[in-house]
Amino acid sequence: MQTVFDFVLPRGYLDPAGTIHREGRMRLATALDEIESMQDPRVRANDAYLPVLLLSRVVVQLGQLSAVTPGVIEGFFAADLAYLEDLYQRLNSPVQILVGAVCPQCHTQFQLEVAPLG
Numbered sequence: 056m057q058t059v060f061d062f063v064l065p066r067g068y069l070d071p072a073g074t075i076h077r078e079g080r081m082r083l084a085t086a087l088d089e090i091e092s093m094q095d096p097r098v099r100a101n102d103a104y105l106p107v108l109l110l111s112r113v114v115v116q117l118g119q120l121s122a123v124t125p126g127v128i129e130g131f132f133a134a135d136l137a138y139l140e141d142l143y144q145r146l147n148s149p150v151q152i153l154v155g156a157v158c159p160q161c162h163t164q165f166q167l168e169v170a171p172l173g
Contacts, residue, residue, distance in 0.1 A: 058082055058083045059080050059081070059082045059083075059115065060080065060081050060082075060142075060146060061078070061079070061080055062078075062079050062080070062081060062138075062139070062142055063077050063078050063079075064076075064077045064078075064079065064131075064135040064138060064139070065134045065135060065138050066132045066134050066135050067118075067132075067135065068117060068118070068120075068127060068130060068131055068132075068135065069130070069132075070120070070130075074118070074119070075118075076117045076118025076119065076120055077118065078117075078118060079114055079115075079116050079117040079118065079123075080114070080115050080116040081110075081113050081114050081115065081139070081142060081143070081146065082113050082115050083113070083146055083147060084109065084112070084113050084143070084146075084147045088109060088112045088113060089109065091112075092105055092108040092109050092112065093105065095108055097125075106128075106136065106139075106140050106143075107125050107128045107129055108125055109143065110123075110128045110136075110139050110140070110143065111123055111124055111125045111127070111128050113143065114128075114139065153166045153167070153168055154166065154167045154168075
């Protein structure tokens with residue numbers, strides 16, 4: 056079972072030194088990730104902070120950064136935050152859907168397993 060997934064941010068995180076970090080890896084969330092994030096005082100004060108904490112726990116690599124902290128996630132451009140929130144939902148959704156597809160080059164038919172939109 057695959058538990059870690061590669062991604063590329065649409066814009067990239069601009070660190071204080073001016074370096075853009077776009078390529079990263081996200082792992083599947085655990086129950087503890089969600090429980091501890093919900094109990095954090097920053098989330099209790101502002102529900103909108105929940106994605107910041109969850110993403111800082113499950114994004115295990117971003118470019119050459121040594122750690123992905125809540126402060127790093129706070130510095131994301133809105134498009135990158137939305138992209139990772141969507142990826143998180145797709146990876147951790149309990150419902151999977153099989154979609155038929157055809158390779159545009161070799162015309163081989165195959166199925167993709169995807170999470171529902173919305």
